[in-house]
Amino acid sequence: MIVPRLxxxxxxxxxxxARHAEALAASLPALLIAARRVAMTVAQGVHGRxxxxxxxxxxxxxxxxxGDQVLRIDWRQSAKSDRVFVRETEWEAAQTVCLxxxxxxxxxxxxxxxxxxxxxxxxLLLLALASLLLRGGxxxxxxxxxxxxxxxxxxxxxxxxxxxGATSDDPASSLPPRLPLPRHATAVLFGDFLSPLAExxxxxxxxxxxxxxxxxxQVIDPAERALPFQGRVRFTDLEDAGQALxxxxxxxxxxxxxxxxRHEEGLAQVCRSLGFSFATHSTDQPPETALLAxxxxxxxxxxxxx
Numbered sequence: 001m002i003v004p005r006l007x008x009x010x011x012x013x014x015x016x017x018a019r020h021a022e023a024l025a026a027s028l029p030a031l032l033i034a035a036r037r038v039a040m041t042v043a044q045g046v047h048g049r050x051x052x053x054x055x056x057x058x059x060x061x062x063x064x065x066x067g068d069q070v071l072r073i074d075w076r077q078s079a080k081s082d083r084v085f086v087r088e089t090e091w092e093a094a095q096t097v098c099l100x101x102x103x104x105x106x107x108x109x110x111x112x113x114x115x116x117x118x119x120x121x122x123x124l125l126l127l128a129l130a131s132l133l134l135r136g137g138x139x140x141x142x143x144x145x146x147x148x149x150x151x152x153x154x155x156x157x158x159x160x161x162x163x164x165g166a167t168s169d170d171p172a173s174s175l176p177p178r179l180p181l182p183r184h185a186t187a188v189l190f191g192d193f194l195s196p197l198a199e200x201x202x203x204x205x206x207x208x209x210x211x212x213x214x215x216x217x218q219v220i221d222p223a224e225r226a227l228p229f230q231g232r233v234r235f236t237d238l239e240d241a242g243q244a245l246x247x248x249x250x251x252x253x254x255x256x257x258x259x260x261x262r263h264e265e266g267l268a269q270v271c272r273s274l275g276f277s278f279a280t281h282s283t284d285q286p287p288e289t290a291l292l293a294x295x296x297x298x299x300x301x302x303x304x305x306x
Contacts, residue, residue, distance in 0.1 A: 102191030
């Protein structure tokens with residue numbers, strides 16, 4: 001493991017996982033409200049990024065260019081000036097955006113520097129992004145077995161219910177599963193991605209082979225980035241229950257920060273090599289900031305907000 005997943009040891013097993021799923025299901029109404037609020041805040045500051053394509057809706061006039069078909073010339077608009085204009089319509093085909101959130105134990109930890117766990121923030125961002133995409137006419141699906149693509153604003157509740165059952169105590173769930181996805185779809189992955197870089201690269205390479213376009217959204221706790229602890233501290237790996245007792249943790253801070261920075265840069269390099277995009281978000285920061293950056297990053301494949 002490249003970077004330690006900080007936390008306290010917790011009991012494992014099916015009963016605990018069931019309790020966690022029940023607690024998440026009970027929180028869904030509040031989670032949906034929060035997701036819609038974040039989405040609306042971002043939507044108010046975002047202009048639709050339209051695309052040229054087949055459709056009936058008029059978008060814009062633009063000057064005639066060499067290679068354009070004569071049939072596309074709008075003679076009425078051209079008659080108003082000394083230039084020839086082409087009438088462009090707006091692309092109307094809905095895209096499929098596949099969404100995944102890391103449901104492994106390491107995501108359920110938080111430090112005193114944050115108000116929520118990484119899992120809570122990842123789910124909030126996922127549902128808020130889904131709300132924006134559905135408003136823009138896209139189709140969304142959760143990357144879990146049996147999920148199907150859904151459209152329309154009513155699909156958000158179904159997506160939230162599917163998300164409630166997607167938690168796992170299996171450390172292997174810290175990376176996206178091997179599932180058939182629509183070709184040329186977009187996949188957005190939320191997680192801490194603290195697994196070894198080789199494992200992350202292998203999982204992303206499988207998606208690149210589909211092929212799909214991928215955005216990796218790393219969600220971390222501020223303590224994982226800063227290691228603010230002092231003195232004698234016992235660290236527990238929530239994935240494999242391994243422990244390490246550090247007498248003076250501040251003495252390791254410099255080496256830890258360097259290693260953490262190398263891991264993040266490694267994630268960015270892996271994404272660049274595959275043509276994917278990458279961003280990182282800390283849970284002590286406003287979710288709107290991360291959602292806006294993510295929505296803009298997906299702009300080339302989106303329809304305008306309605």
